[in-house]
Amino acid sequence: MSHWIVTRGSVTGTSHTSQGEEKQDSIAVIEDIHGNVSFCLSDGAGSSKNSKFSSSITSQFMAEELSKLPSMIEERGTGSWINDYIIQCIINLRAALYEKFDTYDLRDYHCTLVSGIFFKNTCLVAHIGDGAVLSGTVSLDDNECLLNEKLYFSEPENGEYKNETYFLTEPNWLKHLRIKVVPNVSWLIAGTDGGIDLLSVGDRLQDQLVLEILKDLIDCPSSERDQNLERIMSSDKADEKTNDDKTLIIITSSEISRNSNPYWQLDANTITDFYPKIQKKNDAPKNLDLTPSAVVENSHDSLKILKNINIIRRVYGFFHKQTILTIVLLLVFVISAYAILNFKTRQLDSPRNLIEAMKIPTIKENSDEGPEESDAKEEGPTNGSNFPNDDPLKVNAEDASNGVEVDQSETLLENEMEIKNEFSVLEDLSGNQDVVRPDLSQETKINNYIKFFRRIIEWVTPKSTPLDDTVLIDGSNVKQKNSE
Amino acid sequence: MTVDYVNNPNQRTPCVLILDASYSMSTKTSSGKTRIQLLNEGLQEFEKALKSDSTALTRVQVSIVLVGGPNSKAELLMDWTDANYFTAFNLKEGGNTPLAEGLEIGLDLVETSKVNLRQNGISYTRPWMFVMSDGEPTSDRAIWKKAAENCKRAINDKKLMIFPIGIDSASGNAQKLNEISDKPCLNMEGTKFNEFFVWLSDSLSAVTRSRPGDTIELPETDPWRHVGI
Numbered sequence: 001m002s003h004w005i006v007t008r009g010s011v012t013g014t015s016h017t018s019q020g021e022e023k024q025d026s027i028a029v030i031e032d033i034h035g036n037v038s039f040c041l042s043d044g045a046g047s048s049k050n051s052k053f054s055s056s057i058t059s060q061f062m063a064e065e066l067s068k069l070p071s072m073i074e075e076r077g078t079g080s081w082i083n084d085y086i087i088q089c090i091i092n093l094r095a096a097l098y099e100k101f102d103t104y105d106l107r108d109y110h111c112t113l114v115s116g117i118f119f120k121n122t123c124l125v126a127h128i129g130d131g132a133v134l135s136g137t138v139s140l141d142d143n144e145c146l147l148n149e150k151l152y153f154s155e156p157e158n159g160e161y162k163n164e165t166y167f168l169t170e171p172n173w174l175k176h177l178r179i180k181v182v183p184n185v186s187w188l189i190a191g192t193d194g195g196i197d198l199l200s201v202g203d204r205l206q207d208q209l210v211l212e213i214l215k216d217l218i219d220c221p222s223s224e225r226d227q228n229l230e231r232i233m234s235s236d237k238a239d240e241k242t243n244d245d246k247t248l249i250i251i252t253s254s255e256i257s258r259n260s261n262p263y264w265q266l267d268a269n270t271i272t273d274f275y276p277k278i279q280k281k282n283d284a285p286k287n288l289d290l291t292p293s294a295v296v297e298n299s300h301d302s303l304k305i306l307k308n309i310n311i312i313r314r315v316y317g318f319f320h321k322q323t324i325l326t327i328v329l330l331l332v333f334v335i336s337a338y339a340i341l342n343f344k345t346r347q348l349d350s351p352r353n354l355i356e357a358m359k360i361p362t363i364k365e366n367s368d369e370g371p372e373e374s375d376a377k378e379e380g381p382t383n384g385s386n387f388p389n390d391d392p393l394k395v396n397a398e399d400a401s402n403g404v405e406v407d408q409s410e411t412l413l414e415n416e417m418e419i420k421n422e423f424s425v426l427e428d429l430s431g432n433q434d435v436v437r438p439d440l441s442q443e444t445k446i447n448n449y450i451k452f453f454r455r456i457i458e459w460v461t462p463k464s465t466p467l468d469d470t471v472l473i474d475g476s477n478v479k480q481k482n483s484e
Numbered sequence: 485m486t487v488d489y490v491n492n493p494n495q496r497t498p499c500v501l502i503l504d505a506s507y508s509m510s511t512k513t514s515s516g517k518t519r520i521q522l523l524n525e526g527l528q529e530f531e532k533a534l535k536s537d538s539t540a541l542t543r544v545q546v547s548i549v550l551v552g553g554p555n556s557k558a559e560l561l562m563d564w565t566d567a568n569y570f571t572a573f574n575l576k577e578g579g580n581t582p583l584a585e586g587l588e589i590g591l592d593l594v595e596t597s598k599v600n601l602r603q604n605g606i607s608y609t610r611p612w613m614f615v616m617s618d619g620e621p622t623s624d625r626a627i628w629k630k631a632a633e634n635c636k637r638a639i640n641d642k643k644l645m646i647f648p649i650g651i652d653s654a655s656g657n658a659q660k661l662n663e664i665s666d667k668p669c670l671n672m673e674g675t676k677f678n679e680f681f682v683w684l685s686d687s688l689s690a691v692t693r694s695r696p697g698d699t700i701e702l703p704e705t706d707p708w709r710h711v712g713i
Contacts, residue, residue, distance in 0.1 A: 158607070160642075161607075161608060161610050162607035162608055162609055163495075163609050201493050202489075202493025202605060202607070203493075203495070203605065203606070203607045204605060243539065276605075
């Protein structure tokens with residue numbers, strides 16, 4: 001049977017000493033002749049003016065009641081009756097508080113409960129509220145002692161907020177009672193929330209800090225351990241961590257104490273396994289550059305998302321309420337879209353755009369050749385001067401205009417070029433490579449096509465004033481006009 | 485955000501300030517200074533008070549929402565900032581008082597803060613929101629009603645605590661501000677900004693040292709003496 005070494009410490013926090021208040025933490029430990037150890041820590045609520053009295057009564061009462069368990073277990077064996085017994089102990093404690101303070105309203109006596117009993121190699125823990133109990137099973141080699149072969153943790157219970165917890169003095173205390181069994185225990189650390197803060201960073205117990213304090217105590221002579229612990233808890237470093245009361249009890253097996261090389265394995269069975277993983281990396285501190293009435297750039301994604309959701313929600317809400325307005329806006333949008341598309345379609349249908357889109361090459365005009373000279377050439381349709389003299393394409397200028405005055409010479413030249421280009425296109429399309437003098441019927445058809453296209457072009461382009469003379473398709477009179 | 489959870493993993497008390505910088509803040513008070521000048525001086529004092537308290541310095545996070553101002557809208561002026569990174573700045577008055585929109589931004593900020601703190605494994609106490617206004621809110625009536633309902637619901641759900649403060653005896657808006665909190669609106673004379681911010685810092689210091697279930701004793705003459713946490 002292991003012999004247990006108990007180290008305890010309890011100091012008043014600076015938040016109380018600075019205001020002349022007494023400590024609200026209490027601790028009680030009972031070691032019987034068989035080597036069993038019972039302990040109880042209790043932390044009084046700061047809002048409860050008499051909590052230091054209730055925590056003192058609680059720690060003493062529970063340590064005594066739990067110390068009776070080993071003999072009862074020897075008689076009856078283990079079983080669920082142990083749960084009943086612990087619950088009954090707390091009921092009896094509450095009755096004692098009612099009697100002591102002559103009231104059934106315990107709001108001024110709120111306190112937590114962190115308690116346990118070592119029986120052979122097993123520890124039973126009873127826990128209500130914050131504070132914590134961490135215990136472990138060691139693995140011993142020749143000269144080495146692995147402290148975290150296995151770990152057990154009774155975690156603090158807080159509400160959503162750090163400064164909210166549960167008390168045995170509350171009406172619904174039973175909902176928050178936790179009873180745990182720690183088998184093959186080799187060491188145990190129990191503390192109120194202030195004591196546990198010393199071994200934590202933020203709100204998380206740290207493997208390294210637990211190892212350090214265990215090693216400090218193992219290396220320390222047993223007669224100095226309590227003092228050593230209280231010195232650690234009273235240091236400036238400890239006060240920087242927390243200004244609350246700090247209470248700790250550390251119970252180690254004598255087997256660990258005899259071993260000179262305790263160590264902690266960081267790649268398995270660590271305390272961090274008991275905590276949820278942190279999802280987000282910490283933001284690095286940034287310097288803030290503020291200007292009057294400036295909106296600070298908010299780089300935080302969740303606020304951006306919340307803002308965007310709010311904007312979407314508000315827009316949706318607005319249109320959800322304004323049903324008629326929404327319908328009217330939709331109709332306006334549809335009609336406008338239809339009109340725009342329709343207009344664009346009509347523009348695309350114009351021959352000029354069609355020809356450009358098809359990338360039909362234009363034909364270079366040989367300006368020195370007149371219609372007479374073109375008769376002598378038999379080179380093919382790419383010679384742009386193949387228009388017959390005797391059957392010029394005539395375009396009535398009146399047909400071509402609706403009275404809008406434009407630069408006549410340039411317009412006529414452009415029209416001439418277009419018509420010639422269109423004629424060559426039609427020729428290419430027909431596949432007739434040897435046309436020099438198109439026959440009359442073909443010419444008529446082509447003229448009609450060209451007329452039709454010209455009319456469409458003139459319809460969508462700015463109009464020109466009626467021409468004085470009839471414009472010949474071969475451009476001869478146009479040249480004459482230009483020369484004038 | 486300007487926070488450092490790596491080097492400072494202590495618990496946080498998020499505190500949102502909803503500040504009215506509407507045109508009416510250009511009104512002169514009995515001290516000869518305008519309300520906005522006094523508010524700016526108060527912010528300077530707030531910074532000093534926070535930084536002189538070592539507990540509050542490491543445990544308070546501050547965020548500021550501007551209502552009104554030259555942009556005449558409610559907007560986030562300063563995102564969550566640890567107290568030790570907070571530097572006071574001057575506000576300019578102008579525009580209307582879209583207070584309802586400012587309250588909604590403040591409520592969103594509180595939830596954002598909690599999400600961020602949880603993700604970083606940092607514990608926190610119940611956030612506070614201080615609403616300081618000297619004029620009738622110019623928000624649409626329906627929007628104001630909804631914002632007031634949201635504030636009351638958040639208080640009932642224990643999501644935060646809201647403390648309304650009417651500036652410079654604006655009795656007209658006291659009733660309006662009473663609609664957003666279960667605590668009575670405190671009328672604050674324009675000349676007491678500095679003292680108010682010192683009180684605020686003291687109050688936050690008291691919170692950061694609180695025990696579970698504590699009822700905090702705030703400085704005397706304060707009607708919120710029995711603030712539940």
